[in-house]
Structures are given as structure tokens and as C-alpha cells.
Amino acid sequence: xQTVTKSIKPAEKESPQKRWIAETLFxxxxxxxxxxxxxxxxxxxxxxxxxxxxEHRFFGKMLMLDGATQISKKDEFIYQEMMSHVPLFAHxxxxxxxxxxxxxxxxxxxxLKHRSVKRLTQVEIDPAxxxxxxxHFPEFTGSVFADKRxxxxxxxxxKYVAKTDRRFDAIIVDSTDPIGPGxxxxxxxxxxxxxRCVKPGGVLVTQNGxxxxxxxxxxxxxxxxxxxxxxxxxxxxxxxxxxxxxMAMGFASDDKRLRRHSVETIAQRYRRAGxxxxxxxxxxxxxxxxxxxRFIADLVAKADGTxxxxxxxxxxxxxxxxxxx
Ligand code: SAM
Numbered sequence: 001x002q003t004v005t006k007s008i009k010p011a012e013k014e015s016p017q018k019r020w021i022a023e024t025l026f027x028x029x030x031x032x033x034x035x036x037x038x039x040x041x042x043x044x045x046x047x048x049x050x051x052x053x054x055e056h057r058f059f060g061k062m063l064m065l066d067g068a069t070q071i072s073k074k075d076e077f078i079y080q081e082m083m084s085h086v087p088l089f090a091h092x093x094x095x096x097x098x099x100x101x102x103x104x105x106x107x108x109x110x111x112l113k114h115r116s117v118k119r120l121t122q123v124e125i126d127p128a129x130x131x132x133x134x135x136h137f138p139e140f141t142g143s144v145f146a147d148k149r150x151x152x153x154x155x156x157x158x159k160y161v162a163k164t165d166r167r168f169d170a171i172i173v174d175s176t177d178p179i180g181p182g183x184x185x186x187x188x189x190x191x192x193x194x195x196r197c198v199k200p201g202g203v204l205v206t207q208n209g210x211x212x213x214x215x216x217x218x219x220x221x222x223x224x225x226x227x228x229x230x231x232x233x234x235x236x237x238x239x240x241x242x243x244x245x246x247m248a249m250g251f252a253s254d255d256k257r258l259r260r261h262s263v264e265t266i267a268q269r270y271r272r273a274g275x276x277x278x279x280x281x282x283x284x285x286x287x288x289x290x291x292x293x294r295f296i297a298d299l300v301a302k303a304d305g306t307x308x309x310x311x312x313x314x315x316x317x318x319x320x321x322x323x324x325x
Pocket of ligand 1: 126155
């Protein structure tokens with residue numbers, strides 16, 4: 001945790017009154033986002049990670065775990081809605097849902113807006129995150145912990161999916177980045193555990209970082225998905241506080257139709273679900289989110305072996321099937 005402390009000092013020199021907190025996630029790329037702190041609301045070295053919650057004058061409440069931004073009140077709706085409504089409307093009649101991580105309960109709150117959901121289980125490794133969320137994010141935790149369908153389990157998500165006899169229509173992995181306790185959630189063993197727990201025709205979605213800076217995260221996940229599921233790809237959304245442009249969310253299922261529904265089909269399901277209020281997700285955004293910019297499509301294709309036009313053209317020029325002489 002030394003790193004974070006060091007980065008705060010220099011900022012203090014600039015304006016002694018205000019503390020600056022740095023996101024150190026991209027130190028290996030040689031840059032940092034630093035945030036001027038209005039007030040530190042909560043700071044703790046937990047059994048699993050360093051947790052700091054602070055007030056920022058533009059982003060509002062911001063949560064950082066181990067120097068990585070997790071959530072900002074200003075734009076959390078984008079991530080929470082896309083991680084929840086895309087898999088659930090793609091599935092269409094999900095009753096049993098599992099969230100891995102997600103201790104702030106923002107995704108749980110969105111999932112419970114779906115009347116089809118009969119039981120929602122959240123497996124979070126760090127009880128301190130739940131405790132602080134109850135205190136500082138009551139707008140999420142209030143309705144969630146009051147909902148009889150909700151079950152909170154404190155456990156390592158990787159252990160849980162390896163041993164549970166429950167089966168789920170949708171598994172949503174709202175994890176930290178592949179550092180600290182979250183690292184294990186980006187491995188094929190964990191994905192295989194999720195596959196074991198998914199009902200036939202079920203869906204798995206994972207937060208997969210921002211491909212422009214974290215391309216290996218997506219490539220690795222797509223490769224293990226390819227080995228485990230009949231259909232694998234990702235969808236995207238731009239979340240301002242997650243610097244780097246598009247964020248990728250991995251999407252895997254044995255049912256190839258799930259990520260190919262029409263806008264009309266998704267709109268019908270949304271109406272049937274009561275058309276609850278959203279601020280980012282719409283049936284059109286849902287379908288469009290699977291259209292990937294070329295550099296992301298190449299990453300996904302390379303990982304799951306589908307040839308892109310580039311390789312096809314190269315193959316044509318060389319008169320070989322694989323484009324490799
Ligand atoms: N939206 C955020 C993001 O994309 O970075 C993630 C938010 S959520 C707070 C991440 C949660 O994953 C944290 O509460 C963390 O404690 C939890 N977590 C990390 N590793 C875990 C594991 N192995 N099992 C279960 N939960 C885990």
C-alpha cells in the first residue's frame with residue numbers, strides 16, 4: 001500500500017489544504033489520474049485491500065480499492081445498468097441470478113428491478129465493503145437489503161462457484177481489476193467454475209477493463225470463454241471515470257441467440273418488465289453495444305479464433321486459408 005501514500009504527498013505540496021488521491025492502476029503505463037479531495041469519508045486497510053471513499057467536487061462520492069477507481073456517483077449508472085440489464089434482457093426470463101463481487105450493491109439494485117428475478121445471490125469477499133456501503137451508499141443498499149429475494153454471502157467468488165450446488169440463469173462478475181483479491185476472477189479456472197454453475201441457456205458477464213489500456217484482460221477472458229462456451233464476445237460502454245475510452249464487458253453463453261436479439265425483441269421484454277426508469281440503457285443501446293470498434297473486434301476475434309477481414313484478405317493475397325505463408 002506504500003505506493004498510494006507516496007503519490008499523495010506531492011499533491012499536498014501544491015495546495016496544502018487539499019489532499020490529492022492518485023489512481024495508480026496504470027502506473028506501468030506511466031500515467032495516473034489524480035483527484036482533488038473535498039473530504040475523505042472513509043479510509044481503511046481491510047483484510048483484503050485498501051479502501052478509501054472520498055468526496056470529489058465533480059464526480060461526487062468516489063470509491064477506490066487498492067488505488068483503482070471502483071465507482072463514482074456521477075457516472076455509476078452507466079456501468080451498473082449495462083452490467084445488469086444487458087444480460088437479463090438478453091436472457092429474457094432469468095429467475096436465479098448470481099453477482100460475484102459488487103459489494104457496493106449498485107448492480108444488485110438494478111437486477112432487483114427485474115420482476116422475473118426470483119432469487120439474487122451476491123458473493124462478496126470483503127465484509128468491510130458491504131459495511132461501508134450500508135453507511136455511505138444507502139441509495140443502493142437500502143432497497144437491496146430490504147428485498148426478500150436478496151441473499152448476501154461473504155466468500156471468495158472463485159471458491160463459491162467451485163463448490164456451490166446452486167445453478168443460475170445469469171452470473172454477473174462485478175469485480176475489481178486483476179490485482180489483489182480480484183486477480184483470481186480473471187482466470188480460466190474461475191470461468192470454468194462459472195460455467196459449472198450456469199443453467200443451460202444461461203449467460204455469464206464479466207467486467208473486462210478498458211481494452212485500450214488493458215487489452216490482455218479482455219484477450220485472456222475471451223480465450224477461456226471460447227474454450228468453455230458455445231458463444232463468446234463482449235459489449236462496450238464508455239464510463240467517464242474509467243479512463244481509457246470504451247469499457248469492455250465479457251459475454252458468454254451456449255445459446256448463440258442471446259447476443260443477437262433485435263431491438264424490437266429487447267424493447268418487448270423491457271415493456272413486459274414494466275419499462276422501469278433507466279439513464280443509460282435502452283433497447284437500442286443494448287443492441288448497439290455489441291458492435292465493437294475494429295481494434296476491439298480484432299482482439300476478440302484473435303482470442304476466439306474467428307478470422308477478421310484483415311486476415312481473410314491476407315489469406316486471399318497469399319492464396320492460403322490462414323493468411324500465414
Ligand atoms: N465496478 C467496479 C469496477 O469495475 O472496478 C467494481 C466494483 S465492486 C466494489 C468490486 C468488488 O469485488 C469489491 O467489493 C471487492 O471486494 C470484490 N472482490 C474482489 N475480489 C473478489 C473475490 N475474489 N470474490 C468476491 N468478491 C471479490
